[in-house]
Amino acid sequence: MFVGIDLGSRTVKMAVWDGERLVDHKIVESGFEPHRQAEKMVAGVKASVIIATGYGRHLAAEYFADHVITEIKAHGLGIYHQFPDCTTIVDVGGQDSKVIALNARGKVSNFQMNDKCAAGTGRFLEIMAGSLAYDLAEFGQAALKADKEVPINSMCTVFAESEVISMKNRGVPREHIARAVHASVADRLSGMLARLGYGEEIAFSGGVARNPCMVQMLQEKLPETRMIVPELPDLTGAWGAALHGANY
Amino acid sequence: MSNFEIKAYPEMWQSLDIDVERFDKMRIMLGELYEKTFLSQENRPAAMVYFDNMVAELHGGRIKELLAAKEDGRPVIGTFCVYIPEEMVLAAGGICVGLCGGSQGSIPDAEKILPRNICSMVKSAFGFKDGRICPYFQAVDFVYGETTCDAKKKTWELLDQMVPTYVMEIPQCKKPRDIALWLEEVKDFKAKVEEVAGKTISADDLAGAIQIMNNKRRVLQRLNALRHHKPCPISGKDGLLVEQIAFFDEPVRFTEKVGELCDELEERIQKNVAVPAKNATRVMIAGTPMALPNWKIHNLVEGAGAVIVNEESCVGTRYFKDLIAENVSDMDDMLAALTDRYKEIDCSCFTPNDERLDQVIREFHESKAQGIINYSLQFCHTYNIEEIRIRQACEKEGIPYMFIESDYSSEDMGQLQTRIEAFLEQIGE
Numbered sequence: 001m002f003v004g005i006d007l008g009s010r011t012v013k014m015a016v017w018d019g020e021r022l023v024d025h026k027i028v029e030s031g032f033e034p035h036r037q038a039e040k041m042v043a044g045v046k047a048s049v050i051i052a053t054g055y056g057r058h059l060a061a062e063y064f065a066d067h068v069i070t071e072i073k074a075h076g077l078g079i080y081h082q083f084p085d086c087t088t089i090v091d092v093g094g095q096d097s098k099v100i101a102l103n104a105r106g107k108v109s110n111f112q113m114n115d116k117c118a119a120g121t122g123r124f125l126e127i128m129a130g131s132l133a134y135d136l137a138e139f140g141q142a143a144l145k146a147d148k149e150v151p152i153n154s155m156c157t158v159f160a161e162s163e164v165i166s167m168k169n170r171g172v173p174r175e176h177i178a179r180a181v182h183a184s185v186a187d188r189l190s191g192m193l194a195r196l197g198y199g200e201e202i203a204f205s206g207g208v209a210r211n212p213c214m215v216q217m218l219q220e221k222l223p224e225t226r227m228i229v230p231e232l233p234d235l236t237g238a239w240g241a242a243l244h245g246a247n248y
Numbered sequence: 249m250s251n252f253e254i255k256a257y258p259e260m261w262q263s264l265d266i267d268v269e270r271f272d273k274m275r276i277m278l279g280e281l282y283e284k285t286f287l288s289q290e291n292r293p294a295a296m297v298y299f300d301n302m303v304a305e306l307h308g309g310r311i312k313e314l315l316a317a318k319e320d321g322r323p324v325i326g327t328f329c330v331y332i333p334e335e336m337v338l339a340a341g342g343i344c345v346g347l348c349g350g351s352q353g354s355i356p357d358a359e360k361i362l363p364r365n366i367c368s369m370v371k372s373a374f375g376f377k378d379g380r381i382c383p384y385f386q387a388v389d390f391v392y393g394e395t396t397c398d399a400k401k402k403t404w405e406l407l408d409q410m411v412p413t414y415v416m417e418i419p420q421c422k423k424p425r426d427i428a429l430w431l432e433e434v435k436d437f438k439a440k441v442e443e444v445a446g447k448t449i450s451a452d453d454l455a456g457a458i459q460i461m462n463n464k465r466r467v468l469q470r471l472n473a474l475r476h477h478k479p480c481p482i483s484g485k486d487g488l489l490v491e492q493i494a495f496f497d498e499p500v501r502f503t504e505k506v507g508e509l510c511d512e513l514e515e516r517i518q519k520n521v522a523v524p525a526k527n528a529t530r531v532m533i534a535g536t537p538m539a540l541p542n543w544k545i546h547n548l549v550e551g552a553g554a555v556i557v558n559e560e561s562c563v564g565t566r567y568f569k570d571l572i573a574e575n576v577s578d579m580d581d582m583l584a585a586l587t588d589r590y591k592e593i594d595c596s597c598f599t600p601n602d603e604r605l606d607q608v609i610r611e612f613h614e615s616k617a618q619g620i621i622n623y624s625l626q627f628c629h630t631y632n633i634e635e636i637r638i639r640q641a642c643e644k645e646g647i648p649y650m651f652i653e654s655d656y657s658s659e660d661m662g663q664l665q666t667r668i669e670a671f672l673e674q675i676g677e
């Protein structure tokens with residue numbers, strides 16, 4: 001068994017690959033010590049090799065993993081495996097967002113990552129959902145239902161939050177604000193994609209790809225391309241790591 | 249060597265009106281950082297011991313030398329930019345020290361006064377003076393700033409309230425009339441240095457100083473060329489450290505010591521001794537200067553198993569790639585030759601600055617690098633914008649390229665680590 005483990009800021013993901021099929025997978029909250037969490041997850045698996053990726057990859061390598069690869073490479077491998085013709089990836093996770101370009105052989109040819117700022121990340125959506133008293137799962141749905149969009153001007157999480165608060169106090173309906181929050185993230189991502197360049201299809205990976213409003217809005221911003229979302233978007237990195245293990 | 253420490257000189261510091269208690273804490277932190285960054289490296293060249301000692305004596309031994317020079321009536325002048333002609337200071341018997349700030353520790357001091365959205369180097373330098381936590385700043389007779397970027401030239405007006413600050417106008421273009429102005433500025437600088445030194449600089453004085461500085465540049469060129477050898481006989485961190493110490497040390501002694509280091513590296517090359525793994529990915533840095541103790545990018549890149557083989561930077565090739573013509577002896581001709589050399593420095597503050605694009609590509613090939621990391625301090629507009637053209641040039645040449653915009657804080661270390669590792673994976677594929 002080839003095990004890929006992705007230690008992210010919010011969740012730890014594990015994928016088990018037998019060389020042909022994805023035989024098992026798990027997603028667990030990271031908790032305070034993600035590497036311990038991860039170690040427990042892999043404990044029951046008969047692994048011939050464990051490849052770690054994600055923020056906690058080096059810590060995992062200190063404790064139990066055999067080798068590390070970056071999230072960027074892992075997402076590249078995971079998407080190439082599922083969608084061999086797709087050469088562009090947008091991955092939005094808890095801590096950061098990335099856009100990745102692959103060459104025809106599925107190798108990373110270029111990538112961009114958001115800078116220090118949390119705007120354009122899952123964390124940003126989470127903070128905004130919180131200040132609008134939405135559950136993260138219903139946040140995207142609510143935004144989808146909005147019939148109107150108000151602009152949020154600030155790209156900075158701190159300023160955007162105060163903008164949201166002042167909108168609330170002006171009586172702007174909360175779905176409208178929710179939609180505006182999504183629009184600002186979609187703007188960020190489409191800006192990163194425009195800088196990097198993109199193909200006819202863009203694969204959307206990472207936990208935020210589960211948010212239907214995010215996918216739709218990004219699609220609307222980039223009408224000339226087609227957004228595809230893997231069945232298990234948050235598992236992409238772990239799966240990619242497991243695939244790397246098979247060739248390791 | 250596990251008990252490295254930067255030596256403390258509390259009495260001398262006291263006499264320099266330093267905030268001793270605070271400075272002592274910074275000294276200990278810097279010592280720990282140095283030990284972790286440099287002394288933990290395996291298989292370092294033996295000749296690096298001199299530079300380790302320089303760091304150990306950075307706030308003591310070298311300061312004593314400066315104070316002794318002042319006793320003798322020799323001026324000690326602080327500068328912030330490689331456009332200020334050190335030759336003139338040397339010719340007057342004085343000492344020139346680089347005061348660029350490379351430390352996060354002094355930034356909160358600066359941010360009490362300066363806007364936050366200016367580059368870390370300016371803030372760090374200003375903070376060192378404001379917090380009285382840099383013996384070099386406390387020891388200088390005056391500082392010489394320049395008009396290269398807006399952050400600097402406006403900060404000099406404020407710095408002048410704390411330490412006498414003179415400003416040399418550096419033009420922004422390189423047309424003949426700009427060069428003519430530049431030459432006038434060089435003459436003014438000469439007059440100022442002469443006034444403080446209380447002596448007239450003779451043609452012989454200047455010729456001697458040009459010789460000394462050219463020799464220093466030659467030895468740094470030699471070191472740089474040795475770093476280009478494959479496999480690399482010295483780490484990028486050590487290479488950078490030598491380049492940084494160039495701004496503090498006595499030039500003749502420094503030249504001799506770097507020469508000894510180069511001799512050792514040549515021997516290593518003959519014996520096929522490499523410092524990083526022989527197949528380590530070779531990376532070249534381009535961009536803004538990395539003032540002591542800014543080792544952030546080198547730490548991350550070499551921590552990920554790669555090696556840095558060249559810095560296209562003011563702490564790097566921009567400082568030493570050009571020499572002053574030595575075949576003239578008349579004062580006016582020498583001043584013209586000197587100005588001519590300084591105008592070859594291709595800082596992004598100039599427009600147009602196409603020479604720099606060619607220079608980056610040339611250094612990439614010379615250093616046998618496999619990829620370029622372009623590093624710019626946050627809020628440095630000229631380098632951040634010129635980045636786009638460097639990127640275009642690299643794309644055209646098919647050179648793997650990554651841009652990093654960062655400051656001195658450590659909050660983006662995790663993210664930078666991921667980006668750098670991904671870049672190395674990309675080169676390796």
Ligand code: SF4
Pocket residue numbers: 328329330331396397536537562593595596597
């Ligand atoms: S980057 Fe430009 S302004 Fe800064 S030290 Fe170098 S030459 Fe001077």
Ligand code: SF4
Pocket residue numbers: 367368369370396397398399400536537597625627628629630631
């Ligand atoms: S790095 Fe840029 S902004 Fe900072 S001092 Fe140098 S030229 Fe000015």
